[in-house]
Amino acid sequence: MTNFHLNGLAGASAFTALTVFLLGTAVLIRRRSLPHALFFLVTTTVSAWCTAFALLYGAPNEGNAVIWARAGNLAACFIAPAVFHFVAVFVQRGRSLRYHIASAWAACFAVGIVSSLPFAIRGVRHYPWGYYPDSQPLSAIDQVMSLFAGIE
Numbered sequence: 001m002t003n004f005h006l007n008g009l010a011g012a013s014a015f016t017a018l019t020v021f022l023l024g025t026a027v028l029i030r031r032r033s034l035p036h037a038l039f040f041l042v043t044t045t046v047s048a049w050c051t052a053f054a055l056l057y058g059a060p061n062e063g064n065a066v067i068w069a070r071a072g073n074l075a076a077c078f079i080a081p082a083v084f085h086f087v088a089v090f091v092q093r094g095r096s097l098r099y100h101i102a103s104a105w106a107a108c109f110a111v112g113i114v115s116s117l118p119f120a121i122r123g124v125r126h127y128p129w130g131y132y133p134d135s136q137p138l139s140a141i142d143q144v145m146s147l148f149a150g151i152e
Contacts, residue, residue, distance in 0.1 A: 010058035017050035057130030065131035077112030
């Protein structure tokens with residue numbers, strides 16, 4: 001396989017992505033209701049993030065690594081609103097928090113798009129275990145917005 005170099009970190013991340021996705025799928029197959037579907041959404045966003053980073057860690061060159069770093073950053077931005085949405089519905093406050101839920105999704109979508117653009121992730125660094133995104137000052141905005149987007 002010339003487009004992917006399997007190493008320990010890439011393998012562990014890929015295994016985690018698959019396991020989390022299968023857990024969400026099993027829950028959704030068992031019962032189809034809104035909380036179960038939202039749990040599946042949470043596991044899917046986590047799985048997408050882990051998959052992108054597994055492909056980043058095993059990327060054969062810097063060009064592919066940058067693409068997967070941006071995709072992983074975008075996927076990570078959807079974890080917080082997915083968890084918030086799931087918990088709000090699970091504790092039966094989804095209706096009263098619907099505007100907060102919608103604004104969390106919108107804010108994290110906007111931050112995800114902006115933080116995945118070339119000026120936010122300019123490149124990657126190569127380590128013995130694979131590539132990793134090169135931090136930029138704008139990266140802090142992503143973390144702060146994900147933290148506060150779902151808080152009342």
